[in-house]
Amino acid sequence: MWLANSRCREVVEAAWRSCVSLDPNKEILGKIEKCGRDLTWWNYNVFGNVRRELKKKRDVLVEEEAVALRTGSNVRIRELQREINELLDRETRMWTQRSRILWLKNGDGNTKFFHSRASHRYRKNVxxxxxxxxxxxxxxxxxxxxxxxxxxxxxxxxxxxxxxxxxxxxxPQVITDDMNSELTSRFEEWEVLQALKQMAPMKAPGPDGMPPIFF
Incomplete structure (x- = not known):
């Protein structure tokens, strides 16, 4: 859902550049942790709560419809309807992701179904x-x-x-010395990329809180 907003990339890039350490391992972990904190702050303070924003826009739409009846101008109404549709699409994406439904692509507006699946999943896993x-x-x-x-x-x-x-x-020993050497060797960059691309992008995050799509 965040990827639909261009500011998301800017927040990640700024957080990634700001964390520097002499230890490469600590630097990577620090960058990921800072990205998580900054994205959480951005989501709450800038990106906004979808339901809260929807309510605001709908309240304003009711007021503007009353104004349009007096003035005959509906430019503002069309603008608000477009913004509401974007928020509805964002809400659907949010509940689709939370429901972990992987067999259905974005585009279905049945938010109530996704909300039900997410609630059921939470009750089952909590x-x-x-x-x-x-x-x-x-x-x-x-x-x-x-x-x-x-x-x-x-x-x-x-x-x-x-x-x-x-x-x-x-x-009985079935792993040869050559096989063991290959299994215990360092991971190559292409192996990491291949493993990431085989993961569902929005599956449950790891201990650092980031889903595969972040990496």
Missing amino acids: ILGLNDSHGVWKEGPSEVAAILIHYYSDLFSTSNLPTQHEALSHI
Whole structure:
């Protein structure tokens, strides 16, 4: 939805240029983090809330229609109708993206359907709380995150390390040294680009909050 506005690119470019670090890894992470903060601010303060803007435009349209009845001029009405149509299109795109419907391209104006899908997806995926290892119910976001991290850290770790070599000795080796060398080699730029292009552009973002289309 943001890509329909030319200011989105300007915000990203300005944020990307402003973050400089001697450490390349920290610089990239800093650039992405700043882009996220600046885009959030821009969305709230400049791009605007779609529903709020729609209500404003519709209220103004009612007033201008009354003025047009007295003056006979409907230039302002046509302008407002165009702006309202753009906002309606933006609203449809917003709910299409939130609903994660990938089998339907932009163009369908059935916003209520997309809103329903997004609401259903949220209700299905939201985690209200979890029981910790002691059976105590926790609801805070940080507490839930800590429970999940502890659970999977414990799941994928072991306290019986000496036996792993005995177990692994019974597993036949199918990866050759050449294959292992290729698997552990550094990623090439073309591989990263290929992986990004194979992703759905608006799929769930990673830990940095950015969807594939950003990269």
